[in-house]
Structures are given as C-alpha cells and as structure tokens.
Amino acid sequence: MSFFWMVLPALVLFLVFHTIPVLQGIFYSFTDSAGYGAWDFVGLSNYTALFSDERVLSAYLFTFQFALVATILVNGIALALAVGLNGRIRFRNALRGIYFVPNILAILVIGYVFNYLFSNSLPEIASALGIEALSTSILADPELAWVGVLALAVWQAVAFNVIIYLAGLQTVPAELYEAAALDGAGPWRRFRGVTLPMIAGFVVVNTVLSLKNFLQVFDHVVAMTNGGPGTATESISVLIYKGGFQGGEYGYQIANAVVFMAVIALFAVVQFRVMRNRGVSHA
Amino acid sequence: MRSKTNWWLTALLAVLSLTVLIPLYFVVVTALKTPDQLGGSGFALPTEVRWENFADAWRMTNFPRAALNSALVTVGAVVLTLLTNSMVAYAIARNRHRRFFRILFIYFVSALFVPFPILMLPVAKQTAFLGLDNQAGLILLYVVYGLSFNIFIFTAYIRSIPRELEEAAVIDGASTWTVFWRIIFPLLMPMNATVGILTCLWAWNDFLLPLVIVSAPEAATLPLVQHAFQGTFQTNYTVAFASYLMAMAPLLIVYVFAQRWVISGVTQGAVK
Numbered sequence: 001m002s003f004f005w006m007v008l009p010a011l012v013l014f015l016v017f018h019t020i021p022v023l024q025g026i027f028y029s030f031t032d033s034a035g036y037g038a039w040d041f042v043g044l045s046n047y048t049a050l051f052s053d054e055r056v057l058s059a060y061l062f063t064f065q066f067a068l069v070a071t072i073l074v075n076g077i078a079l080a081l082a083v084g085l086n087g088r089i090r091f092r093n094a095l096r097g098i099y100f101v102p103n104i105l106a107i108l109v110i111g112y113v114f115n116y117l118f119s120n121s122l123p124e125i126a127s128a129l130g131i132e133a134l135s136t137s138i139l140a141d142p143e144l145a146w147v148g149v150l151a152l153a154v155w156q157a158v159a160f161n162v163i164i165y166l167a168g169l170q171t172v173p174a175e176l177y178e179a180a181a182l183d184g185a186g187p188w189r190r191f192r193g194v195t196l197p198m199i200a201g202f203v204v205v206n207t208v209l210s211l212k213n214f215l216q217v218f219d220h221v222v223a224m225t226n227g228g229p230g231t232a233t234e235s236i237s238v239l240i241y242k243g244g245f246q247g248g249e250y251g252y253q254i255a256n257a258v259v260f261m262a263v264i265a266l267f268a269v270v271q272f273r274v275m276r277n278r279g280v281s282h283a
Numbered sequence: 284m285r286s287k288t289n290w291w292l293t294a295l296l297a298v299l300s301l302t303v304l305i306p307l308y309f310v311v312v313t314a315l316k317t318p319d320q321l322g323g324s325g326f327a328l329p330t331e332v333r334w335e336n337f338a339d340a341w342r343m344t345n346f347p348r349a350a351l352n353s354a355l356v357t358v359g360a361v362v363l364t365l366l367t368n369s370m371v372a373y374a375i376a377r378n379r380h381r382r383f384f385r386i387l388f389i390y391f392v393s394a395l396f397v398p399f400p401i402l403m404l405p406v407a408k409q410t411a412f413l414g415l416d417n418q419a420g421l422i423l424l425y426v427v428y429g430l431s432f433n434i435f436i437f438t439a440y441i442r443s444i445p446r447e448l449e450e451a452a453v454i455d456g457a458s459t460w461t462v463f464w465r466i467i468f469p470l471l472m473p474m475n476a477t478v479g480i481l482t483c484l485w486a487w488n489d490f491l492l493p494l495v496i497v498s499a500p501e502a503a504t505l506p507l508v509q510h511a512f513q514g515t516f517q518t519n520y521t522v523a524f525a526s527y528l529m530a531m532a533p534l535l536i537v538y539v540f541a542q543r544w545v546i547s548g549v550t551q552g553a554v555k
Contacts, residue, residue: 002459006374017427021405089293097542098300104538106488108506109530124324167550216398219490240400257401264398
C-alpha cells in the first residue's frame with residue numbers, strides 16, 4: 001500500500017499540470033478562442049487553415065532546416081572533440097572543463113552576447129579584412145540570419161554532447177584499440193571499425209535527442225533575431241508563443257501546437273524503434 | 284607503462300577551446316569599458332575601466348531581487364525534485380510486476396515527447412487562476428515536468444540495487460518508507476548528483492517557463508529580467524554586458540569550484 005501513496009501525489013500533480021493542460025489545449029484547438037472572452041466551435045477549420053498559412057509553413061521550413069543542420073553539426077563536432085579529448089593528451093580535465101562551460105550559461109543571456117558579436121564585431125572585422133559579404137550584420141539578412149541562430153545553438157549544445165560522447169568513449173575497452181593497432185589499422189580505420197560500432201548507441205540517442213530539442217528551439221531565436229528579419233527565423237515554438245499570447249490566435253496556434261506534437265511523436269516512435277533495435281539503455 | 288603525450292593533439296584542442304573562451308572574454312572586457320571604447324571589433328582590452336557599469340546594471344535590473352528569485356526557484360526545484368522524483372521512481376522500479384505501475388511508468392515517460400508549446404497556453408491560465416504565477420509555481424512545475432526524464436534515470440539505477448538489502452530490513456520490521464529513506468535514498472547518491480546538477484542548470488537558466496508563467500515583475504528570474512530589460516538598455520551596451528556578466532557569474536563561479544564533480548555527475552547519468 002505504501003507504494004501507492006508514494007506515487008499518488010505525483011500522479012495527481014502530473015495529471016493537473018501536464019495532462020489536463022494538454023487536453024485543454026487539444027479542446028481549444030477546435031475553437032476560435034482568442035485566449036480570453038467568448039469562443040465558438042469551428043470544427044477542423046483551424047487545422048485546414050494551418051496548411052495554407054504562409055507564416056506557419058515558413059516556420060516549419062525554418063525549424064526543420066535549422067534542427068537538421070544543427071543536429072548534424074553538433075554531433076559531428078562533439079564526437080570529434082570527444083575523440084580528441086579521449087586521446088593521449090595533457091590537461092584533459094582542464095580542457096574537458098572548458099568545453100562544458102557553454103552548457104552552464106543561460107542560452108538567452110549568452111545569446112544576447114552572440115547577437116552583439118554578429119551585429120557589431122563581426123561586420124567590423126570583416127570590413128577590416130575586406131570581406132565584403134560579411135561587412136553588414138548577417139542577422140539583418142533574411143537569407144543568412146538563421147546561420148547566426150545556428151552558430152549560437154551549435155556553440156551551446158556541443159558542450160553537453162562532448163561530455164556524453166566522452167563518457168561513451170570511456171566504455172570502449174582499450175584492448176580493442178590495441179588489437180586493432182596490432183592488426184595495422186590506422187587511426188581512421190580504428191575509429192570506423194572499433195570506436196563507432198562500440199558507441200553507436202550513444203550516437204543514435206544523442207542524435208535523436210538533439211533533433212527533438214532543436215525542433216523546439218525558442219530561446220536562441222528570441223535572443224538572436226526575435227524571429228526576424230520579418231519572419232525569416234521564426235521557429236514553430238516562437239510562432240506559437242507570439243500568435244497565442246500576443247496575437248489573439250489562441251485556438252489557432254494551439255492547433256498548430258497539436259500538429260507539432262504529432263510531428264514530435266513521429267520522431268519519438270522512430271527513436272524508440274531505433275533504440276530497441278540497438279538495445280540501448282541509456283538516458 | 285605511461286604512453287607518450289600527443290602534444291599536437293593537446294595544442295589543437297587548446298586552440299579550439301578558444302572558441303569557448305573568446306565570447307566569455309568578450310563579455311568581461313565589454314562589461315568593463317566606457318561607452319566610447321566600444322568601436323571597432325570590440326576585442327581590445329579596456330583602456331579605462333568603468334566599474335559603474337555594474338552598479339548601473341545592478342540598479343536598473345534590480346539584480347538582487349532577480350538573483351534571489353532564481354536562487355530560490357533553483358534550490359527549491361532541486362531539493363523537491365530529489366526528494367520526490369526518486370521516491371516515485373523507487374515505487375515504480377520495485378513494482379514492475381504490477382500493471383498499474385508499468386502503465387504509470389509509460390505515462391510519465393511518454394510526456395518526454397509532448398512539446399511544451401502545446402500546454403504552455405493552458406498552463407499559463409491555470410497557474411494564474413491558482414495564484415501560482417510566481418516562484419512557488421515555477422518550483423512546482425520544474426518538479427512535475429522533470430519527473431518524466433528523472434524517473435527514467437532513477438529507475439534504471441534502482442534496478443541495479445540488489446533487493447536483499449531491503450528484504451533484510453523488512454524482516455527486521457522496517458516499513459516501506461523507512462526502507463526508502465534509510466536504505467535506498469542514500470544509495471541513490473550518484474544519481475541524485477546527476478539529477479540535481481541537471482535540474483539546477485535547467486531551473487537557473489530556463490527562460491520559456493518563467494516567460495509564460497510569471498506575471499509580476501517582482502517574481503521574475505534572471506533570464507526573464509534580462510529579456511525584460513533588453514529593450515531598455517538601448518545602446519547602453521556596456522551596462523547591458525555588465526548585467527549579462529552578473530547573470531552568468533553565480534553559476535560560473537560555482538562551476539569553477541565544482542567542475543570535476545559536475546562533469547562526473549553528468550557522465551554517470553549518461554553511462555547508466
């Protein structure tokens with residue numbers, strides 16, 4: 001019986017503060033609620049309107065492009081750094097400590113710093129070096145502003161992933177490397193043939209978790225561009241926040257969020273499939 | 284036998300670590316400058332230090348209030364998360380043969396894949412209605428929302444603890460509660476470190492949840508205050524940077540001293 005009392009408060013709180021709001025959200029997605037005042041049922045019209053809304057489509061396009069590129073870059077860079085840090089180097093603990101620092105900073109706050117760097121310092125440096133293309137702020141360029149958001153995201157997220165990959169690399173037995181080295185395998189072959197298969201679980205989990213996190217990008221965008229110029233870097237989360245809280249589109253943006261949840265759930269299903277196939281048991 | 288140090292690799296990694304250090308260096312030098320030193324790339328050392336930047340930022344953003352709120356929310360969230368989430372995980376991990384607990388596990392963990400935007404509008408209304416649009420509400424929500432991920436970490440670890448210890452205590456007449464607090468909770472220390480560190484980083488640095496929940500300016504946390512004042516700094520960049528530095532400093536200072544412990548905490552969570 002005690003076991004029931006141990007979980008009961010958590011279950012009730014979770015119901016009240018998580019499940020019920022989700023259900024309420026789904027309910028309001030079928031209404032024209034502005035977030036306050038009276039509302040009417042509108043059936044599925046919020047959902048059908050989403051698919052022809054330029055702003056929504058552009059938010060999805062930006063978010064997926066950003067999330068995909070960020071995931072690949074973060075995992076590639078983090079894995080490379082982790083392999084380096086796992087090598088025969090000096091000052092390992094100090095270097096490891098430095099590489100983790102971005103993860104302890106608030107994305108929003110360091111984002112304002114990056115914003116300044118991209119708006120002021122980088123153009124100054126570029127024009128001093130005579131690089132015409134970068135002599136104006138890329139954050140003001142609708143075509144390039146997303147690169148600024150990307151830079152911040154990669155810089156910040158590599159920190160955590162380096163540590164996770166390093167933990168993964170340390171689970172690889174040293175004898176395997178020695179055996180491979182005796183067989184005459186070079187560093188690249190050893191990485192492809194020994195390291196990568198041994199830490200495949202880490203790669204899969206990190207990749208999918210990164211993707212899931214980047215799909216929900218919010219702080220980065222607020223700090224760097226606030227969605228601009230225009231709506232060029234408006235992510236799905238930013239759009240839902242702006243439209244839902246400030247734009248009087250409560251019901252409509254919640255419908256957007258429901259579609260977004262379905263997309264994330266799709267990734268989750270794929271993730272669980274892959275995880276089960278790999279037999280991975282790590283968080 | 285100690286193998287030879289690869290100095291080239293060491294040098295390369297040291298140079299690459301500058302990508303982390305340079306933005307931090309930039310924050311510090313900018314925070315110390317007078318506004319007229321801002322021109323150019325901005326990487327030069329200050330020729331004249333203006334300490335008043337910090338005093339101005341302190342006053343403008345009401346820093347002590349915001350720092351206190353952040354500290355309160357972070358400490359509250361960490362302590363309550365450790366005490367409650369581990370207990371829930373224990374009940375679930377030791378009752379996997381019961382259907383109720385198996386479903387409960389799936390129920391909690393599946394919430395990991397529910398994006399926050401879908402509930403942020405309703406939960407903002409709900410907390411406002413319940414009078415929880417403040418620090419207490421934030422603590423509560425971090426504890427509740429953290430459950431999904433933390434249960435995942437805790438249950439995996441609890442399953443590796445042999446049951447014999449508990450069975451012996453039960454024979455001696457200990458209740459389930461006593462068993463948990465006296466035997467299991469102390470054994471969970473490595474995972475408590477992991478969960479505690481991750482919760483601390485989350486609660487201290489989070490922006491979205493305070494943004495949608497907190498209404499009164501007096502209850503704002505540090506990132507929220509930075510957001511609120513970003514507009515009022517205007518072109519007063521040196522004061523803005525002093526305020527960024529002050530917002531980052533508390534956790535950075537803790538990290539400098541607890542660095543090894545923090546990293547081993549995160550690592551332990553990953554390998555499990």
